[in-house]
Amino acid sequence: MDLPExxxxxxxxxxxxxxxxxxxLLTRSDVRRFLPLSxxxxxxxxxxxxxxxxxxxxxxILGMHVPDGGFHAKAAVLxxxxxxxxxxxxxxxxxxxxxxxIQGVVILADTKDGRLLAIMDSIEITILRxxxxxxxxxxxxxxxxxxxxxxxxxxxxxxxQLEALVHTCPIKHAFAYDxxxxxxxxxxxxxxxxLGFVVEAIDxxxxxIRQSDIVVTCTPAREILIHAVDVRPGTFIAAVGxxxxxxQELDPALLARATVVVDSLEQCATIGELHHALxxxxxxxxxxxxxxxxxxxGRRPGRASAEEITIFDSTGTALQDVAAAAxxxxxxxxxxxxxxxxxxx
Amino acid sequence: MDLPExxxxxxxxxxxxxxxxxxxLLTRSDVRRFLPLSxxxxxxxxxxxxxxxxxxxxxxILGMHVPDGGFHAKAAVLxxxxxxxxxxxxxxxxxxxxxxxIQGVVILADTKDGRLLAIMDSIEITILRxxxxxxxxxxxxxxxxxxxxxxxxxxxxxxxQLEALVHTCPIKHAFAYDxxxxxxxxxxxxxxxxLGFVVEAIDxxxxxIRQSDIVVTCTPAREILIHAVDVRPGTFIAAVGxxxxxxQELDPALLARATVVVDSLEQCATIGELHHALxxxxxxxxxxxxxxxxxxxGRRPGRASAEEITIFDSTGTALQDVAAAAxxxxxxxxxxxxxxxxxxx
Numbered sequence: 243m244d245l246p247e248x249x250x251x252x253x254x255x256x257x258x259x260x261x262x263x264x265x266x267l268l269t270r271s272d273v274r275r276f277l278p279l280s281x282x283x284x285x286x287x288x289x290x291x292x293x294x295x296x297x298x299x300x301x302x303i304l305g306m307h308v309p310d311g312g313f314h315a316k317a318a319v320l321x322x323x324x325x326x327x328x329x330x331x332x333x334x335x336x337x338x339x340x341x342x343x344i345q346g347v348v349i350l351a352d353t354k355d356g357r358l359l360a361i362m363d364s365i366e367i368t369i370l371r372x373x374x375x376x377x378x379x380x381x382x383x384x385x386x387x388x389x390x391x392x393x394x395x396x397x398x399x400x401x402x403q404l405e406a407l408v409h410t411c412p413i414k415h416a417f418a419y420d421x422x423x424x425x426x427x428x429x430x431x432x433x434x435x436x437l438g439f440v441v442e443a444i445d446x447x448x449x450x451i452r453q454s455d456i457v458v459t460c461t462p463a464r465e466i467l468i469h470a471v472d473v474r475p476g477t478f479i480a481a482v483g484x485x486x487x488x489x490q491e492l493d494p495a496l497l498a499r500a501t502v503v504v505d506s507l508e509q510c511a512t513i514g515e516l517h518h519a520l521x522x523x524x525x526x527x528x529x530x531x532x533x534x535x536x537x538x539x540g541r542r543p544g545r546a547s548a549e550e551i552t553i554f555d556s557t558g559t560a561l562q563d564v565a566a567a568a569x570x571x572x573x574x575x576x577x578x579x580x581x582x583x584x585x586x587x
Numbered sequence: 588m589d590l591p592e593x594x595x596x597x598x599x600x601x602x603x604x605x606x607x608x609x610x611x612l613l614t615r616s617d618v619r620r621f622l623p624l625s626x627x628x629x630x631x632x633x634x635x636x637x638x639x640x641x642x643x644x645x646x647x648i649l650g651m652h653v654p655d656g657g658f659h660a661k662a663a664v665l666x667x668x669x670x671x672x673x674x675x676x677x678x679x680x681x682x683x684x685x686x687x688x689i690q691g692v693v694i695l696a697d698t699k700d701g702r703l704l705a706i707m708d709s710i711e712i713t714i715l716r717x718x719x720x721x722x723x724x725x726x727x728x729x730x731x732x733x734x735x736x737x738x739x740x741x742x743x744x745x746x747x748q749l750e751a752l753v754h755t756c757p758i759k760h761a762f763a764y765d766x767x768x769x770x771x772x773x774x775x776x777x778x779x780x781x782l783g784f785v786v787e788a789i790d791x792x793x794x795x796i797r798q799s800d801i802v803v804t805c806t807p808a809r810e811i812l813i814h815a816v817d818v819r820p821g822t823f824i825a826a827v828g829x830x831x832x833x834x835q836e837l838d839p840a841l842l843a844r845a846t847v848v849v850d851s852l853e854q855c856a857t858i859g860e861l862h863h864a865l866x867x868x869x870x871x872x873x874x875x876x877x878x879x880x881x882x883x884x885g886r887r888p889g890r891a892s893a894e895e896i897t898i899f900d901s902t903g904t905a906l907q908d909v910a911a912a913a914x915x916x917x918x919x920x921x922x923x924x925x926x927x928x929x930x931x932x
Contacts, residue, residue, distance in 0.1 A: 267612065270931050304649035306662055306669065308698040313669050315660050317651055324651065324658050326673050328694055330701025338700070345701050347694060347930060349673055353653040355683070356675025356690050361706055363930040582927075585692060585708040586615050 266580035268362035268570060276573035277370055279377075279406060282566050286374040287538055289320050289565035290505075294535030303560070310334055318560030323571075324351045325564035327364050333462075344368070348567045358585065360571045364563075367570070369402050371562035375505055375534065376458065376480045377406035379554035382537045382544030383503060384478035388455035389414040394447065394468070394491070395461035395483060396420040396429035403458045403482060408437055416441040417450035421461075448472040459483050459491040470496040475549040481515045485557045492553070494519040500551040501531045509557040516555050611925035613707035613915060621918035622715055624722075624751060627911050631719040632883055634665050634910035635850075639880030648905070655679055663905030668916075669696045670909035672709050678807075689713070693912045703930065705916045709908075712915070714744060716907035718751035720850055720879065721803065721825045724899035725755040727882045727889030728848060729823035733800035734759040739792065739813070739836070740806035740828060741765040741774035748803045748827060753782060761786040762795035766806075793817045804828050804836040815841040820894040826860045830902045837898070839864040845896040846876045854902040861900050 268276075305314040311332035318325060329346035336343060346364035351357060380388075388411045393400050396418055407413060416433065418441055420426040426443035433441040444450045451457055451472045459467060460482040468479065470493045479500070483491045497519040504510035511517055511527055519525040532542035534554070545552055574580050613621075650659040656677035663670060674691035681688060691709035696702060725733075733756045738745050741763055752758060761778065763786055765771040771788035778786040789795045796802055796817045804812060805827040813824065815838045824845075828836045842864040849855035856862055856872055864870040877887035879899070890897050919925050 267927065267930075269928060302649045302651060304647045304660060304662055304671075306647060306664060308664060308669065310699065311701055313662065313671070313696065313701070315649060315662065315671055317649055317658065317660065319651060319653060324653065324675075326649075326658070326660055326671075328671050328696075330669075330696055330703070332701040335700055341700050341702055342931070345696075345703055345931065347703060347706070349692060349694075351658065351673075351675055351690075354655065355680055355686050356656055356658065356677040357686055358675070358690055358692060361692070361930075365931060582612065583614060585612075585706075586687070586690065586710060 265358045265582060265585060266360040266571060266574050267582040268360055268574055268580040270363040270366050272574060272580055273362055273366040273570050276570045276577070276579070277366070277566060279370055279373060279402065280409060281569060282370045283374040283377045283406070285565040285569040286371055286562050287378050289561050290378065290535035291539045292320065293561050294533065294539045294541060316560035316563060318564045319353055320561060320564040320568060322353050323564050323568040324353050325349065325560065325567045327367070327560065327563045329364055329368070348563060350564070350567045350571050360567070360574070360580070362567060362570060367563055367566045368558065369399060371566040372399065372482060372556065372558055373402040373406035374566070375556055375562055376403055376482060376554065377410045378538060379480060379503060379534055379556070380407055380410040380456065380478060383501070383552035383554055384411050384456055385476050385545065385548055387412065388478060390454045391456040391458065392417040392419060392447070392450045392454040394419045394457065394459040396425045397460065399460040399482065400429060401433070403460055403480065404433060404437070407456060407458065411456065414439050417444045417454065418442065419444055419447045419450065456480070461491060462489065463491045464488050465490060466493050467491045468496065469493045470499065473551055475551060477551050479551070479553045480556060481553060482556045484513070484515050486513050487517065490515065490518050494522040494524045496551070497553060498524040500553045501545070502529070502553045502555060503532050503534055503537060504530055504555045505534050505557055506559050507533055509559065510555045514555040514557040515553070610703045610927060610930060611705040611916060611919050612927040613705055613919055613925040615708040615711050617919060617925055618707055618711040618915050621915045621922070622711070622911060624715055624718060624747065625754060626914060627715045628719040628722045628751070630910040630914040631716055631907050632723050634906050635723065635880035636884045637665065638906050639878065639884045639886060661905035661908060663909045664698055665906060665909040665913060667698050668909050668913040669698050670694065670905065670912045672712070672905065672908045674709055674713070693908060695909070695912045695916050705912070705919070705925070707912060707915060712908055712911045713903065714747050716911040717744065717827060717901065717903055718747040719911070720901055720907060721748055721827060721899065722751035722755045723883060724825060724848060724879055724901070725752055725801065725823060728846070728897035728899060729756050729801055730821050730890065730893055732757065733823065735799045736801040736803065737762040737764060737792070737795045737799040739764045739802065739804040741770045742805065744805040744827065745774060746778070748805055748825065749778060749782070752801060752803065756801065759784050762789045762799065763787065764789055764792045764795065801825070806836060807834065808836045809833050810835060811838050812836045813841065814838045815844065818896055820896060822896050824896070824898045825901060826898060827901045829858070829860050831858050832862065835860065835863050839867040839869045841896070842898060843869040845898045846890070847874070847898045847900060848877050848879055848882060849875055849900045850879050850902055851904050852878055854904065855900045859900040859902040860898070
């Protein structure tokens with residue numbers, strides 16, 4: 243636990259009559275309106291690049307469990323912005339209360355004077371910044387001629403991951419896999435209509451992987467989905483699902499023989515696919531090729547050959563959140579959206 | 588760093604068409620309206636009592652520094668409520684930008700399903716819950732006949748601390764001290780008018796302490812203000828100011844010879860007055876008499892004699908925040924105040 247030398251309000255004059263900051267209150271729709279995926283990719287690229295140059299503090303995480311779920315806060319600084327994302331994760335919600343599994347909020351503040359700039363819904367921020375990282379990873383790690391993709395997990399993240407990869411690679415055919423076949427069918431139908439190429443629901447995951455140039459996994463799986471034997475040379479895998487200790491989608495042996503790029507070495511070693519490969523003794527931290535930011539700024543190379551298997555281990559960082567939230571804030575402010583009475587009034 | 592097994596939104600269907608929770612948006616005025624000090628005392632008493640019985644998880648803290656200040660988040664669970672308080676602390680603000688030193692927000696959520704119940708200004712919550720803890724400590728640690736008090740630090744916390752102590756003890760005279768004499772004068776004038784007894788601004792702090800039954804310190808001091816030699820037998824001291832590593836108001840030798848009660852042993856050993864006494868080798872953790880919750884539930888005794896010097900080391904806990912925020916929420920909801928459009932819409 244790192245306890246900063248910052249006090250409480252207890253012993254200072256809090257300035258009840260002082261200047262009041264304007265804070266924007268932004269809904270999920272506002273976030274969608276102000277954060278097109280392609281712009282989110284640019285924002286996240288800049289943030290990873292900046293972080294690779296170590297200009298800001300490392301992000302921090304705080305978490306608490308309760309019987310049916312948990313809460314976690316992720317905080318990061320990016321230049322003039324500080325953001326904390328507080329997410330509640332209650333997996334039983336959809337079946338029990340009709341509430342979503344994840345509910346949350348991003349608080350954006352100014353690092354010069356601490357003023358509260360915006361309070362915004364966290365869902366769309368998380369979805370978009372996660373897809374943006376995959377797009378960036380694909381730009382550096384997928385083969386330029388990658389045409390066939392398998393999407394494992396047909397939830398809302400599957401939709402946006404495919405969209406991000408279509409913007410980055412010349413995709414011509416997609417396989418869609420979900421443990422719930424009806425979700426895969428619906429995904430195939432809607433994505434075929436939206437994207438203009440065939441998205442095909444499949445049951446034979448191994449068979450589709452063997453034909454794919456790109457595999458993206460965004461499931462809540464807790465055991466291996468993608469086996470090393472099924473992945474052909476030249477494949478790029480974006481491992482998006484695993485973001486907690488017990489989640490896993492990839493065979494650790496696959497990581498051991500691939501070029502592994504992580505979003506955050508520290509996080510991936512604790513909660514990503516890397517964590518399982520380290521646990522199995524099949525990899526060391528030193529065997530990780532790079533953090534994504536290092537590849538983005540050119541300090542480490544991306545894909546080196548057409549035969550290489552490349553893996554992006556994506557756990558999702560607070561840095562991505564602050565980059566996305568800052569862009570939403572700047573645009574909402576320019577559009578005079580989301581104004582609310584000052585909280586401190 | 589404790590990383591919970593709670594995932595991101597990345598790999599789940601977030602239920603875009605699902606039921607939407609109603610969240611209240613509450614300003615500083617709302618908090619004042621719904622949280623009279625005496626009720627806040629009751630809420631904090633219940634929370635400390637409950638915590639002493641170890642029914643909930645220990646609170647957690649996350650912090651980040653930036654050049655001119657810092658941000659910290661404190662999180663705690665209290666029964667059906669989870670709260671995170673995010674405070675920005677920028678000491679140069681009042682002189683530089685007119686913004687207050689402390690700006691912040693409390694996010695209150697339901698521990699059954701994670702629904703976001705309220706977003707509220709943090710300032711008044713912090714002020715009130717801090718004063719409430721002092722009132723509770725005084726109830727158990729001050730002499731029943733305590734009549735004369737010295738207030739060190741005449742900011743907004745000084746005002747409310749005195750109010751809390753007046754409600755608890757038969758105060759008849761107060762000395763007011765501040766390094767800025769004009770603040771002490773203004774405090775004396777306004778408090779005499781408000782409270783119906785003489786509040787006297789003084790320069791001779793040691794002299795007033797020697798005549799006092801109660802001393803409350805709520806300054807940003809970083810060196811000893813209250814020397815052991817000046818404190819007479821039977822005095823109760825509420826040490827409210829020190830809540831970070833470098834802050835200090837009491838002589839460690841004074842703690843060593845007093846009955847010391849802490850709000851949180853862990854926090855006080857890190858950032859409270861206790862921390863300096865431990866560092867000086869004048870106390871051990873085992874020499875701490877009790878946590879306040881243990882005294883409240885009767886597992887540990889309060890003051891044992893009229894001669895005893897008692898000290899309450901108050902660092903401010905997330906448990907107090909969640910107790911106060913929950914009360915504000917319940918009352919605001921009953922009054923149909925603060926409704927806003929769902930963030931997730």
